[in-house]
Amino acid sequence: MDRVLDHERLERLLEAGRGLLADLDLGLVLDRLLELARELTGARYAALGILDERRTELEQFLTVGVDEETHRAIGDLPRGRGILGILIEDPEPLRLHEVGAHPRSYGFPPGHPEMRTFLGVPILIRGEAWGNLYLTEKAGGEDFDEADEASVVVLADWAALAIEHARLYEAVDARRKELERAVRGFEATATIARAVGGETDLDRVLELIVKRGRALVEARSVLILLREDDELRVASAAGHVMDREPARLPVAGSLVGAALERQHTTLVGDVERDLALVPEQLGVPDASAALLVPLVFRGRALGLLIAFDRLSGAGSFTRDDEQLLQAFAASAATAVANAQAVEAERLRHSLRAAEEERRRWARELHDETLQGLGGLRVLLRGAGRRTDPEQMRAALGEAAQQVTREIDSLRAIITDLRPAALDELGLGPALDSLLQRTASAHGLEVRSSVELPGRRLAPELETVVYRVVQEALTNVAKHAQASTVAVGLHVANERLRIRVADDGVGIATDTPSEGFGLVGMRERVALAGGDLEIARGEPGTIVSATLPLAYAEYGNLTSPA
Ligand SMILES: Nc1ncnc2c1ncn2[C@@H]1O[C@H](COP(=O)(O)OP(=O)(O)OP(=O)(O)O)[C@@H](O)[C@H]1O
Numbered sequence: 287m288d289r290v291l292d293h294e295r296l297e298r299l300l301e302a303g304r305g306l307l308a309d310l311d312l313g314l315v316l317d318r319l320l321e322l323a324r325e326l327t328g329a330r331y332a333a334l335g336i337l338d339e340r341r342t343e344l345e346q347f348l349t350v351g352v353d354e355e356t357h358r359a360i361g362d363l364p365r366g367r368g369i370l371g372i373l374i375e376d377p378e379p380l381r382l383h384e385v386g387a388h389p390r391s392y393g394f395p396p397g398h399p400e401m402r403t404f405l406g407v408p409i410l411i412r413g414e415a416w417g418n419l420y421l422t423e424k425a426g427g428e429d430f431d432e433a434d435e436a437s438v439v440v441l442a443d444w445a446a447l448a449i450e451h452a453r454l455y456e457a458v459d460a461r462r463k464e465l466e467r468a469v470r471g472f473e474a475t476a477t478i479a480r481a482v483g484g485e486t487d488l489d490r491v492l493e494l495i496v497k498r499g500r501a502l503v504e505a506r507s508v509l510i511l512l513r514e515d516d517e518l519r520v521a522s523a524a525g526h527v528m529d530r531e532p533a534r535l536p537v538a539g540s541l542v543g544a545a546l547e548r549q550h551t552t553l554v555g556d557v558e559r560d561l562a563l564v565p566e567q568l569g570v571p572d573a574s575a576a577l578l579v580p581l582v583f584r585g586r587a588l589g590l591l592i593a594f595d596r597l598s599g600a601g602s603f604t605r606d607d608e609q610l611l612q613a614f615a616a617s618a619a620t621a622v623a624n625a626q627a628v629e630a631e632r633l634r635h636s637l638r639a640a641e642e643e644r645r646r647w648a649r650e651l652h653d654e655t656l657q658g659l660g661g662l663r664v665l666l667r668g669a670g671r672r673t674d675p676e677q678m679r680a681a682l683g684e685a686a687q688q689v690t691r692e693i694d695s696l697r698a699i700i701t702d703l704r705p706a707a708l709d710e711l712g713l714g715p716a717l718d719s720l721l722q723r724t725a726s727a728h729g730l731e732v733r734s735s736v737e738l739p740g741r742r743l744a745p746e747l748e749t750v751v752y753r754v755v756q757e758a759l760t761n762v763a764k765h766a767q768a769s770t771v772a773v774g775l776h777v778a779n780e781r782l783r784i785r786v787a788d789d790g791v792g793i794a795t796d797t798p799s800e801g802f803g804l805v806g807m808r809e810r811v812a813l814a815g816g817d818l819e820i821a822r823g824e825p826g827t828i829v830s831a832t833l834p835l836a837y838a839e840y841g842n843l844t845s846p847a
């Protein structure tokens with residue numbers, strides 16, 4: 287080669303190789319290759335034909351030197367017949383003085399620029415034909431010479447390396463992107479699992495899902511629709527959504543409903559057109575693109591997660607987003623199913639606790655008041671039959687006493703149902719009277735240390751506190767066989783701490799036989815956003831609860847007060 291290539295050409299070839307290898311983008315490598323081939327040989331036109339997989343035809347044909355207009359005039363690009371076909375069949379360099387004179391020549395199509403001198407060099411990648419470089423019309427009408435051929439052969443070798451390099455990089459890049467996608471999908475799943483954690487409050491879980499989902503696919507808004515019988519109801523929303531009554535859609539006869547039934551992820555370019563739905567109906571008035579992903583748990587579609595309008599890019603979602611949101615929806619569905627189950631269980635529990643409470647009052651009224659009133663009736667009937675005024679007076683006096691007892695007993699029951707003192711006097715005095723009553727009724731020594739804030743607490747919170755102390759004391763009286771009980775109430779860090787400790791036999795913590803008293807206590811404390819702990823003391827039992835003073839945040843107490 288050093289015989290045909292002078293020093294300057296060699297320098298330029300080395301430079302060319304360096305340039306080619308520096309690029310990792312295949313398109314750029316090929317453009318540069320054509321320019322270099324033209325520069326090195328002084329050709330007016332340069333072209334690159336890339337073979338198809340079977341290596342029988344050209345799949346791509348890139349050119350330099352031919353302008354747009356000429357390209358259009360020529361029409362179809364060559365597929366590799368005629369002269370170009372020779373290089374395909376026999377990948378060896380080919381130099382011609384006059385293309386048109388070769389027996390295999392077809393002639394040029396109309397509008398094709400005039401081309402006479404020709405140099406064709408194959409590009410082999412790992413010994414296999416990959417494509418051909420074609421150069422025509424050397425400057426000054428000269429023929430391409432041996433040095434041109436040698437330069438282009440070297441260039442073709444460089445090109446083979448650079449192409450291979452770029453292709454490898456592309457493959458690695460694709461693989462990296464694929465991995466990145468997988469990692470993001472995994473992260474999406476982990477995110478929701480972490481965010482939801484032990485959270486079992488359904489509304490909170492739904493809120494986390496729409497917010498995280500929205501961030502994940504960068505959507506303008508995200509809705510969660512949950513199935514309720516024959517309808518889909520918007521259960522939570524994040525982003526740009528109208529503040530209004532949650533929308534409802536029938537499952538049957540709506541395309542959104544169909545996506546739910548078929549459990550199909552649906553990518554939609556135009557909500558109004560593709561879902562036959564005015565976006566306003568869902569509270570997302572300007573939505574156009576949408577991605578609908580069903581929330582499937584154990585084969586059952588609980589609802590749909592719908593993302594509207596991607597914030598970056600063209601606004602529509604990609605297959606990537608689809609995969610990502612699907613991975614996310616799978617774990618979101620589990621979280622929703624969990625929270626729904628807990629909610630149903632909570633409701634069942636609180637209904638049972640309420641039912642039990644009612645039964646207790648019925649029993650109390652039956653055993654105490656009804657018995658008493660029955661006795662009174664007997665007494666009064668008897669008195670009515672008396673003729674001796676002295677005896678009658680005695681009987682009536684006894685009846686009056688009985689009535690007084692019944693009034694007391696009814697008052698006690700009513701106080702238990704809703705301590706009037708709570709409403710009239712507030713928590714402190716109501717508790718005082720409760721402690722006094724407990725002490726005198728059960729012969730217990732009650733030690734108390736009650737420090738409440740100066741202001742009144744939320745009425746619901748006062749009820750919770752009263753009920754917790756009341757049930758704890760009732761339990762001490764019923765089960766503990768204690769002689770002393772200490773009751774403490776204190777406020778620290780905006781939380782109210784309650785502690786009821788007795789010196790009795792101690793609760794069996796290993797086999798907790800929870801009656802409705804403890805269930806109700808837990809229920810009330812949980813609804814107030816607090817914590818309850820029941821532990822063995824040394825001796826006895828310690829019931830402690832902490833309740834946030836800001837009760838209003840936790841909504842209304844639903845169990846009977
Ligand atoms: N202070 C205590 N000392 C010893 N055992 C207790 C104490 N408090 C509760 N227990 C035990 O825990 C059980 C559950 O209490 P819980 O208040 O839930 O039900 P209960 O008092 O038996 O019935 P209910 O409160 O529904 O009338 C009790 O049956 C009792 O065995």
Ligand SMILES: [Mg+2]
Binds near residue numbers: 757802803804
């Ligand atoms: Mg009890």
